[in-house]
Amino acid sequence: MLSKLKGGNEAYQICGDIQLNGTPNLTLFKKAFEKITTNNEMLRCSYQIKDGELVRSIANEIEIEVIQGNLKEESREEFEKRWRKPFDLAKAPLWRLGTLIDENGENHFLFNFHHIISDGTSIDIIMSEFVESINGRELTSDKRSYCDFVYEESANLKSNESKAKKEWWSSVLTPLPNPLNLPYKGVRPEVNDFKGDTVHFTIESDTLEKLKIKAREQRTTTFIYFLSTWTTFLGCLAGQEDFCIGTPWDRRNDGEYDQTVGMFAQSLALRVQPKQTQSFKSYLKDVREMCTKLYEHADYPMEELLDELKVPRNINRNPLFDTMFIYENGHMQGVELGEVKGIVREEKGTYTTFDVSLEMSEELGKVYCTINYSTHLFNKEQIEEWIVWYKT
Secondary structure, X not given: OHHHOOOHHHHOEEEEEEEEOOOOOHHHHHHHHHHHHHHOXXXXXXXXXXXOEEEEEEOOOOOOOEEEEEOOOOOHHHHHHHHOOOOOOOOOOOEEEEEEEOOOOOEEEEEEEEOOOOOHHHHHHHHHHHHHHHOOOOOOOXXXXXXHHHHHHHHHOOOHHHHHHHHHHHHXXXXXXXXXXXXXXOXXXXXXXXXXXXXXXXXXXXXXXXXXXXXXXXXXXXXXXXHHHHHHHHHXXXXXXXXXXXXXXXXXOOXXXXXXXXXXXXXXXXXXXXXXXXXXXHHHHHHHHHHHHHHHOOOOOHHXXXXXXXXXXXXXXXXXXXXXXXXEEOOOEEEEEOOEEEEEEEEOOOEOOOOEEEEEEEEOOEEEEEEEEEOOOOOHHHXXXXXXXXXX
């Protein structure tokens, strides 16, 4: 449904850029993706709604779409319009490739996958197979099907373990806290069109090392430490001491689907209560304990939970939370692609699926941060001001 809203299809695209040190061999690259497509059925999938149900189809063959651009001949906006055009979910493939020569004459090989068939780990799998295929190595074909996962998850909903997880979630989220209402500069549209923008900042190595020492002293992780500081900051901005924030979870947790492409990711609702009268040390402990319990119950499908809690659905905001926090070890990686080398980076566009989200990527002793925000609700100057406050 969200993909049918204006901007919704584009907002749920996962785009990446391989910056190359030479001209790409497009014929070789396409042949590699033909092998990858044969090896991963989700790359041949399409979806239709029949009798109110989402039905998946798997094509035997697909035609790979390649978008080519040259920023010396067209503007970036013109290229982005072609590159991020909506996918027809009823027609495979729900992904495309691209080549781009940027303003400086440098070459880029691009990829764009709809979120309905992929997630972050899927991109890692595809990139790994891309490198293997380019360099003439055989791909791993002994992998579980995404269909197996869907059937197993459906069957597990009837188990006593699943019922216990549902009860835990119900106890944590009943009654639901009020939505996090940050100091908006604009007005929330009646229908979400997913218009957004991004601002980047960096936490330098000396600051990171000090924070890591503090985290170790409190017997917690860097992720928990940053999550606690960020939710404390959001609570102060909103003047709220009880709210939910989203954090991603990969349901490939038992090892059987480590090499399977598909949409395994789900966003967990983390309920936090950063009280002004509470010390940060005490709050940090609360967040750590809540995250431990959260991950013990993380496999319960959030869609089922929404139905169980009878959470109202609106087309202008998310049902449980409008703020997302992501912390990961960096996906920036060097790759050898035959005669050329490249660096893989995820690309953020001018869309957002949340009011505001913070993504932190730890790489080479620093933390590279991206705040993705709704341009209806906030402006760039406001977000940059938040960054200054947060870093101090």
